[in-house]
Amino acid sequence: MTYTDHRTLRRDLRREIAGTIGVLTDEHDFRAMRRYTSFAFDDHTTYLEHLEALLRTRARQGSHTTVTLFDPADYAEFCASTGLDPDSRTSRSRFAAALATTGPAVPYDGRPLADLLPTLVDEAVRQATWEYAATLLARLGPCVSCGEDLGRAAFARASHLLARILDTAPPGERHLVCSVSGPPETLVAALHTDDTTGRTEADESEALEFTAVLAVGLATAGPGGLVMRISGPGAPDRVHGWRLRAHRLEPLTAGEVFDAYCTDAESGDLIAPESDVDYCGAPDLGEEDGPGGAHRH
Numbered sequence: 001m002t003y004t005d006h007r008t009l010r011r012d013l014r015r016e017i018a019g020t021i022g023v024l025t026d027e028h029d030f031r032a033m034r035r036y037t038s039f040a041f042d043d044h045t046t047y048l049e050h051l052e053a054l055l056r057t058r059a060r061q062g063s064h065t066t067v068t069l070f071d072p073a074d075y076a077e078f079c080a081s082t083g084l085d086p087d088s089r090t091s092r093s094r095f096a097a098a099l100a101t102t103g104p105a106v107p108y109d110g111r112p113l114a115d116l117l118p119t120l121v122d123e124a125v126r127q128a129t130w131e132y133a134a135t136l137l138a139r140l141g142p143c144v145s146c147g148e149d150l151g152r153a154a155f156a157r158a159s160h161l162l163a164r165i166l167d168t169a170p171p172g173e174r175h176l177v178c179s180v181s182g183p184p185e186t187l188v189a190a191l192h193t194d195d196t197t198g199r200t201e202a203d204e205s206e207a208l209e210f211t212a213v214l215a216v217g218l219a220t221a222g223p224g225g226l227v228m229r230i231s232g233p234g235a236p237d238r239v240h241g242w243r244l245r246a247h248r249l250e251p252l253t254a255g256e257v258f259d260a261y262c263t264d265a266e267s268g269d270l271i272a273p274e275s276d277v278d279y280c281g282a283p284d285l286g287e288e289d290g291p292g293g294a295h296r297h
Helices: 003-014 027-033 044-060 072-082 089-102 113-139 150-168 204-220 254-261
Strands: 019-023 065-069 105-107 173-180 187-194 224-232 235-245 248-251 277-279
Touching: 019 044, 019 089, 019 113, 027 044, 027 072, 044 065, 044 113, 065 089, 065 113, 072 089, 105 113, 113 150, 113 187, 113 204, 150 204, 173 204, 187 204, 224 254, 235 254, 254 277
Parallel strands: 019 065, 235 277
Antiparallel strands: 065 105, 173 187, 173 224, 224 235, 235 248
């Protein structure tokens, strides 16, 4: 076999190796990495330009690359716990590889980095929200009366209610937002579903996060609500809403939905209603037995 054959085989093999690149998305994180002498860049814009060029080159060569968020504080902890030298390119690559399995990550799909990074940040926020909501549910512990796991029961009930909302909604593209207020912060989750093809399609990670946030609201009776906007061809958008009250979802009337959408949350001033939008009363989801019913004693 010739030397050229060896190079060709190795090039082909490199195309089958998936890579992971950790990206410093903002100036603050970039400045934190500049304290390491092995980090060669001194300008964030230049760094992003070179990173995008590298991603495009790998894509042209047929290589798959996963892009993940590189957090300098998490990196320092990683090096301290593993005994690695933080001022090392090898350590940074090992940290990025670990992030691919534990942290937020998205595949590079050829989009400009300016379009890809917001998707990556959204994924990080979604994962953090899911982890925080799951922690809150786990801390609820068992019911003192019957021993049932309260967090698990709330999650099952939230799943049931979400399924009922989607089953009773008109066909179209659905955009749902659930928010729960409470110390120390407000939890917000969004879910996009589409049943224009005759079957409901939703992102699994979005659905898990949304269900967990709704479950926190149901379990803690914290103030909050759920809004669903439905869009379809040739018809005005429809908006429905429910408020979280007394461990249940209480349907809003058409007037209450209108008031919520047409009032500035901070100033209380009126906002002009959107055109081609119908503000509709929400169906009563009921308080059935099983996973749909509230846990009461």
